[in-house]
Amino acid sequence: MKDGDAPHPGSLARPDREPLIRLRAGDLMPIQEPLDDPARERPFTALSDQAKSRYECILDDTCAVSVPRPATREDEDALVRAFLSGLDKLFTRENNWTFLQPLLLSMEHCARCQTCASSCHIFEASGRNELYRPTFRSDVMRRLYFKCVRRGGMLSAWRHGDIEVNWPLVARLIELAYRCNLCRRCAQTCPIGVDNGLIAHELRKVFSQEMGIAPREIHENGSMLQLKVGSSTGMTAAVVRDNIQFVDDDTSDRTGVPVETPWDVEGADVLLIHNAGEILAWPESVGAFALILNAAGISWTMSSELAGYDSINYGLWYDDAQFARVAVKHAEAARRLKVGRIVLGECGHAHKALSVVADRLLAGDLNIPRESAMTLLRDIVMSGRLTLDPARNDFPVTLHDPCNMVRLMGVVEPQREIVRALCPKFREMTPHGVDNYCCGGGSGFAIMSGHNFADWRFQVAGRKKIDQVLGAFADGLGPATPKYLCAPCSNCKGQFRDMLAYYGLWEQNALLYGGLAELIVNAMTNVRPGYIQWEWH
Amino acid sequence: MTIIVYASLCLSMALFAAATLVRAVRYARAPLHLRWEIYPVPHEPADRAAHGGSYFEQSAWWTKPAPANHWGTAKAFAVEALCLHALRAFNRPLWWRSYPFHAGLYLLAATVVLVFAAALGTITAPSLVAGAPAAVVRQCYRATGLAGLLLALLGATGLLHRRLTDPDLRSSTVPGDLFNLAAFISALVTLGAGWALAPAGTPGPGAIALGLLQWDVSLRIPGLLASGLILSAALAAYIPFTHMSHFVGKYFTYHAVRWDDAVARRGGSIEKAMAEYLTYRPTWDAPHVTADGSRTWADIAASQPPDKTTR
Numbered sequence: 001m002k003d004g005d006a007p008h009p010g011s012l013a014r015p016d017r018e019p020l021i022r023l024r025a026g027d028l029m030p031i032q033e034p035l036d037d038p039a040r041e042r043p044f045t046a047l048s049d050q051a052k053s054r055y056e057c058i059l060d061d062t063c064a065v066s067v068p069r070p071a072t073r074e075d076e077d078a079l080v081r082a083f084l085s086g087l088d089k090l091f092t093r094e095n096n097w098t099f100l101q102p103l104l105l106s107m108e109h110c111a112r113c114q115t116c117a118s119s120c121h122i123f124e125a126s127g128r129n130e131l132y133r134p135t136f137r138s139d140v141m142r143r144l145y146f147k148c149v150r151r152g153g154m155l156s157a158w159r160h161g162d163i164e165v166n167w168p169l170v171a172r173l174i175e176l177a178y179r180c181n182l183c184r185r186c187a188q189t190c191p192i193g194v195d196n197g198l199i200a201h202e203l204r205k206v207f208s209q210e211m212g213i214a215p216r217e218i219h220e221n222g223s224m225l226q227l228k229v230g231s232s233t234g235m236t237a238a239v240v241r242d243n244i245q246f247v248d249d250d251t252s253d254r255t256g257v258p259v260e261t262p263w264d265v266e267g268a269d270v271l272l273i274h275n276a277g278e279i280l281a282w283p284e285s286v287g288a289f290a291l292i293l294n295a296a297g298i299s300w301t302m303s304s305e306l307a308g309y310d311s312i313n314y315g316l317w318y319d320d321a322q323f324a325r326v327a328v329k330h331a332e333a334a335r336r337l338k339v340g341r342i343v344l345g346e347c348g349h350a351h352k353a354l355s356v357v358a359d360r361l362l363a364g365d366l367n368i369p370r371e372s373a374m375t376l377l378r379d380i381v382m383s384g385r386l387t388l389d390p391a392r393n394d395f396p397v398t399l400h401d402p403c404n405m406v407r408l409m410g411v412v413e414p415q416r417e418i419v420r421a422l423c424p425k426f427r428e429m430t431p432h433g434v435d436n437y438c439c440g441g442g443s444g445f446a447i448m449s450g451h452n453f454a455d456w457r458f459q460v461a462g463r464k465k466i467d468q469v470l471g472a473f474a475d476g477l478g479p480a481t482p483k484y485l486c487a488p489c490s491n492c493k494g495q496f497r498d499m500l501a502y503y504g505l506w507e508q509n510a511l512l513y514g515g516l517a518e519l520i521v522n523a524m525t526n527v528r529p530g531y532i533q534w535e536w537h
Numbered sequence: 538m539t540i541i542v543y544a545s546l547c548l549s550m551a552l553f554a555a556a557t558l559v560r561a562v563r564y565a566r567a568p569l570h571l572r573w574e575i576y577p578v579p580h581e582p583a584d585r586a587a588h589g590g591s592y593f594e595q596s597a598w599w600t601k602p603a604p605a606n607h608w609g610t611a612k613a614f615a616v617e618a619l620c621l622h623a624l625r626a627f628n629r630p631l632w633w634r635s636y637p638f639h640a641g642l643y644l645l646a647a648t649v650v651l652v653f654a655a656a657l658g659t660i661t662a663p664s665l666v667a668g669a670p671a672a673v674v675r676q677c678y679r680a681t682g683l684a685g686l687l688l689a690l691l692g693a694t695g696l697l698h699r700r701l702t703d704p705d706l707r708s709s710t711v712p713g714d715l716f717n718l719a720a721f722i723s724a725l726v727t728l729g730a731g732w733a734l735a736p737a738g739t740p741g742p743g744a745i746a747l748g749l750l751q752w753d754v755s756l757r758i759p760g761l762l763a764s765g766l767i768l769s770a771a772l773a774a775y776i777p778f779t780h781m782s783h784f785v786g787k788y789f790t791y792h793a794v795r796w797d798d799a800v801a802r803r804g805g806s807i808e809k810a811m812a813e814y815l816t817y818r819p820t821w822d823a824p825h826v827t828a829d830g831s832r833t834w835a836d837i838a839a840s841q842p843p844d845k846t847t848r
Contacts (some may be wrong), residue, residue: 094817094820135709209826318668369598376596
């Protein structure tokens with residue numbers, strides 16, 4: 001891209017209805033073998049004329065939020081006023097005590113050194129497209145802050161940069177807030193501690209909490225549905241119990257070990273909360289947990305309280321009110337059952353939401369200890385309570401680090417202790433641990449596929465990760481050797497499922513993904529061999 | 538001219554201190570936020586900090602002691618502040634320019650402290666600082682002053698050059714950024730030239746500091762040197778009003794955000810602070826929030842959103 005063509009913060013206010021950039025396959029970051037063949041690059045599916053006419057798809061080649069086009073100029077003006085009102089509220093104690101201090105710090109101290117740029121997988125994967133530079137969105141926000149919140153004049157504009165405020169700017173900014181995975185790798189590298197991920201998060205809050213605008217997948221079909229019926233999957237308590245019964249039966253058949261999930265056991269030590277998506281999409285993970293916990297003699301239960309059987313908390317990504325409501329529901333479920341602790345299943349954002357971010361919200365008897373399934377599984381594996389044979393896992397394995405669990409919560413080693421003990425052909429990705437790259441599905445993207453957003457999700461957001469995965473298995477690519485990508489997080493698994501299929505990596509390279517619990521059961525000597533089934537699902 | 542120099546220096550120091558304090562207090566008084574840490578967190582025990590682990594790696598972590606590794610925190614912050622570790626690790630080309638700049642500023646700050654400490658000593662305990670000790674201090678601040686000035690000038694020039702030539706930086710540069718660096722270069726060049734070209738008999742830094750403390754207006758400061766001092770004073774007063782005050786912000790971003798993993802305990806101070814915040818009455822306008830100005834955050838968190846929330 002030539003300098004003159006590159007978007008700059010002021011471009012967002014451009015009044016025409018054309019996207020600011022076009023992504024071309026040749027501009028994107030090269031990926032290694034076998035995806036290094038330019039002929040294999042898939043062009044972006046074009047947005048339909050209907051999408052372009054009905055929604056504000058004027059940022060880039062895709063559309064994540066689908067904001068309806070305002071019918072009149074008055075409607076546009078009203079939306080701009082709402083945005084500015086929300087922006088003001090974002091910097092008040094009463095409305096945003098939750099993140100006011102870190103937000104102010106990030107607004108007022110960026111030195112524009114661009115150290116964060118090379119840490120951002122989206123910016124890198126896009127071929128360093130200016131629009132996806134981690135500071136691009138932040139610079140827009142910073143200009144708005146100094147102009148509209150601090151009421152800065154000409155001197156302020158000269159010092160911080162000016163910006164025109166109109167509906168195209170707001171519409172593009174809504175979309176731009178959803179071009180960041182909130183992985184916060186950029187914040188980790190910032191010499192000053194400025195957090196571009198937080199800025200994207202706070203922008204999303206303005207749009208949701210003030211304007212009622214958020215992607216349907218994470219609001220209406222996500223947190224709203226969870227609060228209404230108990231799960232974003234739509235499963236009520238009765239349905240989830242039925243499904244778990246089916247999982248138990250299936251797991252018993254497959255393993256030869258009778259499995260029964262305990263429900264609503266008052267006084268149990270552990271309340272296990274899965275991401276309910278696992279029950280529908282990856283029942284083998286849910287079954288593996290039940291088998292392991294029973295075999296290890298853990299006193300545990302699942303809950304059929306509203307939201308007590310679904311650990312997701314999508315509010316984490318876009319809305320403090322929704323976030324708080326769901327966190328309280330999770331804690332209430334544990335309080336009613338008088339359990340000793342909540343253990344979060346293989347779901348990264350649920351880990352961070354309930355263990356870290358909600359920690360200060362849950363007071364009194366709602367403050368029930370929360371623990372990662374990684375530590376519980378590690379303790380079980382290392383305790384010798386299960387008889388395990390690593391030879392059953394004699395295939396190449398690599399481990400994905402879910403950002404929310406690892407970089408943002410510090411649970412790094414327990415899962416590694418397990419795979420090191422049980423998988424003789426384990427190999428790390430580069431980089432890994434707290435320096436990992438996001439799978440590209442973070443912050444809700446894994447469940448967002450409207451219009452052609454999936455193309456962007458796989459070709460841009462997930463590009464760096466798929467490159468890393470291929471690198472980890474570079475010694476055995478091709479269909480002959482089955483390979484296992486262990487991703488102990490539902491959203492990451494969703495992203496990998498879709499991305500491996502998109503690139504044909506299962507069919508041509510026998511690259512399968514799955515969770516951690518399955519690897520443990522696969523190594524248990526008292527279950528029938530072959531718990532991991534080498535077939536696409 | 539001497540009075541203007543003295544007044545500039547006094548005003549600058551007062552403004553710098555007051556504005557820095559106001560900024561720090563503003564951040565310190567902001568409400569305690571929800572946890573938002575990033576790992577590694579250096580106050581974890583060394584074995585966990587090495588791989589970026591947290592206390593969450595222990596089962597039943599809430600029953601285990603949480604020893605704070607103060608040495609780890611001090612070391613990490615010192616390395617970051619003194620060596621610009623993150624910049625060195627993640628942006629080496631810029632570090633080569635930024636490090637001399639910052640090291641130069643640290644040395645200049647040390648010079649100011651030494652000069653005024655020596656002047657104060659001369660006034661309050663002349664017998665103690667006379668003779669050899671005074672000569673040693675004088676040599677010290679001459680060395681730090683000269684090195685600081687050269688390093689800061691070199692760094693500022695390098696940073697300006699990079700900002701003008703590196704496409705990555707140019708795209709995010711605003712006029713204010715160029716002005717800031719140009720202001721540093723102008724002040725440092727003028728100050729350096731003022732000392733280098735000063736005629737014989739010109740009072741040295743110690744004499745000027747002593748003159749300021751004793752308000753001795755008989756001191757004769759040459760015009761170029763006076764200009765350098767006034768420009769430097771203006772620059773120092775300007776810094777706390779800009780993003781260059783990140784020496785304040787950085788303390789909070791590291792200690793109060795990135796490394797703040799303090800757990801809320803039942804009946805503890807965090808719970809008490811949260812109890813107050815939960816009584817705040819937000820006014821967010823989206824229907825699903827149900828914040829009509831009368832309901833508190835606690836009410837909202839404990840309530841269901843209405844079924845119909847579409848506008």
